[in-house]
Amino acid sequence: MNMQNDNIVYWRKNQVALVVNTNTPLEPHVLLNPELDPVWTNIRAVFKGDVVAPEALSNLDLNHMRTFVYPSSRVYFARCTPPEQGNADLSGIDYTFGVLKKLEDVKEKSGHDYSVMPNWLNSGVDNTHGCPVGPPFPVKRLEGRGRYTINLQELPDNLQSAKGKNVTVFVLDTLPPINQVKTAADKADDYNMLLKEMVVGMKDTEPNNVVNASPPAIKLNYSFNDIIPAPTDSAKTGKDIYGRLVGFPMEDHGLAIAGILRDLAPQATIECIRVLNDYGVGDLHTLLLALDYIYKLILKHDESLKLPVVINMSLVWLPPEHDIHDGSLPGIEDIIARSKEIFHSILTQPGFDAIFVASSGNDSDPRDAMMNPSEVRFSPRYPAAFADDEKYKMDTMIPVGAVNKDKKAASYSNYPGQSGIATYGGELPKPRPWLPGALSHAKTHVDAASVDAIRGIYTAEEYPALSVNDEKSGNQEGNAPQGMSMEYPMYPAPNTRAWAYWSGTSYAAPIISALAARVIECERAGASSNKRDRSIRDIISDVAKERQELWTRVVEYNEMGGSPEMSQPKDLKPEDLKGKMILAVQEWCPG
Numbered sequence: 001m002n003m004q005n006d007n008i009v010y011w012r013k014n015q016v017a018l019v020v021n022t023n024t025p026l027e028p029h030v031l032l033n034p035e036l037d038p039v040w041t042n043i044r045a046v047f048k049g050d051v052v053a054p055e056a057l058s059n060l061d062l063n064h065m066r067t068f069v070y071p072s073s074r075v076y077f078a079r080c081t082p083p084e085q086g087n088a089d090l091s092g093i094d095y096t097f098g099v100l101k102k103l104e105d106v107k108e109k110s111g112h113d114y115s116v117m118p119n120w121l122n123s124g125v126d127n128t129h130g131c132p133v134g135p136p137f138p139v140k141r142l143e144g145r146g147r148y149t150i151n152l153q154e155l156p157d158n159l160q161s162a163k164g165k166n167v168t169v170f171v172l173d174t175l176p177p178i179n180q181v182k183t184a185a186d187k188a189d190d191y192n193m194l195l196k197e198m199v200v201g202m203k204d205t206e207p208n209n210v211v212n213a214s215p216p217a218i219k220l221n222y223s224f225n226d227i228i229p230a231p232t233d234s235a236k237t238g239k240d241i242y243g244r245l246v247g248f249p250m251e252d253h254g255l256a257i258a259g260i261l262r263d264l265a266p267q268a269t270i271e272c273i274r275v276l277n278d279y280g281v282g283d284l285h286t287l288l289l290a291l292d293y294i295y296k297l298i299l300k301h302d303e304s305l306k307l308p309v310v311i312n313m314s315l316v317w318l319p320p321e322h323d324i325h326d327g328s329l330p331g332i333e334d335i336i337a338r339s340k341e342i343f344h345s346i347l348t349q350p351g352f353d354a355i356f357v358a359s360s361g362n363d364s365d366p367r368d369a370m371m372n373p374s375e376v377r378f379s380p381r382y383p384a385a386f387a388d389d390e391k392y393k394m395d396t397m398i399p400v401g402a403v404n405k406d407k408k409a410a411s412y413s414n415y416p417g418q419s420g421i422a423t424y425g426g427e428l429p430k431p432r433p434w435l436p437g438a439l440s441h442a443k444t445h446v447d448a449a450s451v452d453a454i455r456g457i458y459t460a461e462e463y464p465a466l467s468v469n470d471e472k473s474g475n476q477e478g479n480a481p482q483g484m485s486m487e488y489p490m491y492p493a494p495n496t497r498a499w500a501y502w503s504g505t506s507y508a509a510p511i512i513s514a515l516a517a518r519v520i521e522c523e524r525a526g527a528s529s530n531k532r533d534r535s536i537r538d539i540i541s542d543v544a545k546e547r548q549e550l551w552t553r554v555v556e557y558n559e560m561g562g563s564p565e566m567s568q569p570k571d572l573k574p575e576d577l578k579g580k581m582i583l584a585v586q587e588w589c590p591g
Contacts (some may be wrong), residue, residue, distance in 0.1 A: 002536040004485040009235040010319045011118035012283050013094045015065070018043065020114040023072050034064040039112060040076055041418040044072055044490040046110040047103060057098050064187065066285065068292055070349050075342075077119060077285050082111040087236050099428045100335060121229070122287055122317040123237040124174060124253050124280035124506055126156075132504040133362050133412045134241045135248055135464040136256075137446055139455050139499035146590040147189040148499065149263055150424075150511065154583045155543055164265030165526070168342060171261065171510070172290050173254025175274035176459050177202050178220050181255065184459035187496035194207040195457050195498050198262055210268055211330050212304070219257055223293070226465075227286045228274065228415035234281040241431040241466040242445060243367025247486045248464035251278040255509045256456035256502050264514030276315065283549075286318070288346065295352050307353040308396075308520060308536070311512040314359045314506035317343065317379035320371070341383065344392050347383070355520070356537045357383035358511040359505040360401045360416040367428070376555040376574050378414045387537075388417035395419075395535045400428065402508040403581060405452045407547070413505050415554045415577065421544055422551075423511045426453035426503030428579065429466075436467060443470050443491070446501075454507045455587060458493075458500030465489040511584050514538055544580035551577045 022040055030036045041158050044062045068075040080099045096118050103116045185192070185199035201217035201419045213219040236247030247446040258272050276282040297305055318336060347356060360380035364372060372378075374581070379385065384399035401416035402425025403409055410427050446469035465471075465488070472489040519539050540568050553574035 004458060006118055008500060009121060011096060012233065012285070013115045013231060014096055014099075015119035015283075015285070016062075016078055016080065016096060016099055016103070017117050017119055017284065017362055018076045019116075019344075020074050020076070020115050020571040021072065022074060025231045026067070026069050026074065029124070030044065030541070031067055034067060034076075039074065040064060040067070043076075043103075044078075044112050045115070046106045049588050050102060050106050050109075057102050060095060060099065066289075070289055070346065073345065075288065075346075083509075084507050087468075095331075104527065106571070108537070110338055115338045115342055117284075117335055117342060120284045120317060120339065121235050122276075122282050122284065122315050123235065123317050124250065124276055132238070132250065132253070132502050133241060133365060133415075133426075134503065135466055136458060136502050137429070138458070138494050138499065139464060139501060140494060142495065143190070143588045144590060145193070145194065146588060147194040147263070147322060148553040148586055149589045150260065150324045150454075150513075150584050150586045152264070152515065152582060152584055154545060156236055159518050159543065162518035162521045163554055164268030164304045164514060164522050165516040166267075167265070167310065167520045169272065169312060169513055169517055170267040170290075171258050171259055171270065171272045171295055171312045171314075172274065172275045172287065173223065173257055173278045173312075173314055173519060174251050174278060175220055175254050175272050175279055176251040176278075176403060178202070178222075181220070181459050184496070184498045185490070188498040190591070191496075192498045194259055194459070195459070198259065198457075203540065210335070210381050212271065215263055215267050215564040218262065219269075219271040220337065221271055223273070224272060224286050224289050228277050229281065229283050229286075231277055231279045231281070233234060233284070234277060234279070237280045238464075239365070240468045241446070242436045243365060244436075244468060245368075246468040246488060247279055247296075248468075248492070249278050249282045249460070250464070252458050252460055252500070253280055253314075253502075253506065255459060256454075256500070257506060259457040260454065260507060260510040261312065261514050261517075264511060265517040268514070268517045283490060287317070293344065294354065299351055299354055306524070308355050308588045309353070310357060310513050310516050310520070312510055313359050314509045314529060316359065316361050316384075318382045319365055320361075320378070320381065321445075337551045340386075340389070340392075341385065344386055344394065347386070348394065348396070353430060355516050356383065356397065357400060357509050357516060360384045360399050360414040360420060362414065362504055364414050365412040365556070366427070374574075376553045377409070377551060379554070379556050380414050380416050384416065384420070390473075398512055398537045398540065400505060400512045401507040401551070402503075402505045402577070403550075407581065407583070408552050409579075410503075410505075410540070413508075415551045416579070417429060419541070421512050421537075421540060421580050421582060423508045423582040424454065424586070425505055425508035426501075429453065429468060429501075429503065435467060451501060453501035453503040455499050458498055461493055462490040463493060463500070465491055474570060512540065512582065515582060540582070541580050544582050546578055547581050548578045550581060551578035 183220035386394040399416035404427035430447040
């Protein structure tokens, strides 16, 4: 499977990142003017002066985009452009792979120790293979005034009563416009008391609002809107109800996650940072901007920001490892290995006092005959995979898998690994009709008796159709994101209650993030010093229930082989493995 073609896109075209190992301080005025940075100018000059490179690469330039400064390294993001074209897009040609190789070839000549990688795309679980596991669909049963609430019934008393007080949780995800959120809350009123509480006193970063919202209100951070790749520049994510990778709007993905957090940690400070576009895709550049923003907040040692913080990442980064061995890009394994090393070093910078909670991914979806023809269960995607990666063993990373209402592993969920935790994320919806029609049809429905999903917040006025072949509404083109046609069919929300059904590992992750906030609150209350004897992940694992053979037909990525057409399981030895689970039950709470 090619890493960059019309259908599969894993990185931003003609953008690269260089990570230089240096602890030399960089003055603020140099940070603003890269031409005064001798490290950057030297590497750029050597790159431009290399005449041995293939002719297609010999006239390329590196145009500086941004520099991130860490205690022992700097990360430079750059565009690859011909000098005479400035910031043109090279007429659609992608030179990224060749530029990475050229930068490696001239490293010794530059005199600097650096690593290179593409500006990888990342998405709301998962890149080109979609989360949620199907389009969200409206909760039509009108319960009256109140809210849906999640109960963690098997926790000890201290964690049952904890509310995440004085714990800050960051949500890195999609985010709808603030006016859309306010309008939906006004219309829903007391019929969605969760959304109403989140909006009253809500803060945002426009214009440059640095004040946190007081719980239960939340803060919406749109600081990086101009950096996030447009839908026309990124991959597709999201499958329709029949499992076809089609891509659909999911701007409420992150707000639904924030709602789960708010429900379970009502006194936590929640800040939602938009790092994914409305189709659930972002890039490494934007993700690092958000992480750098959080890192700098931590280093300020502001008394209002109690440590550690929790960072919820219901997204995946890097392509699935069983997708990369087709031989089309020699050396790609080395680039991915270096990328892991770089990203891990950023997540574990000195002083980065944070607990990371990440979705394990939905690649195990049995509907996907191309990706998972043997119907096995894959291991977690990165960044969740850092937890059990033999090289990194990152104890501040909590991988999360999903179970259904029967307490069994959801059919789509990846195995979260030995250090992972499972909790409720719902199951694949059953379509009606059961099989897609050969021609366009009026409207696909969900088998109501089979619905197994989290009921979460939804603020958009339209829903993505369950099937890509459903009829389009008459005003779709007018609502299309800037620069693209609205190809996916939409339909109007049937009511204004702002509740939707969501399923996927994305929605299991915030349950564990909220639990982490509760654990941190309890640890602070009982701690005699600031030193933590056990990791937050270990404490959560201790209160989780172990279930034998929870994870069925698990295959580790290193057991996968490839074929010229597509990656196929090779010499499979699937195993049934035990796992830890936090029981979560959702019910209606009238108010």
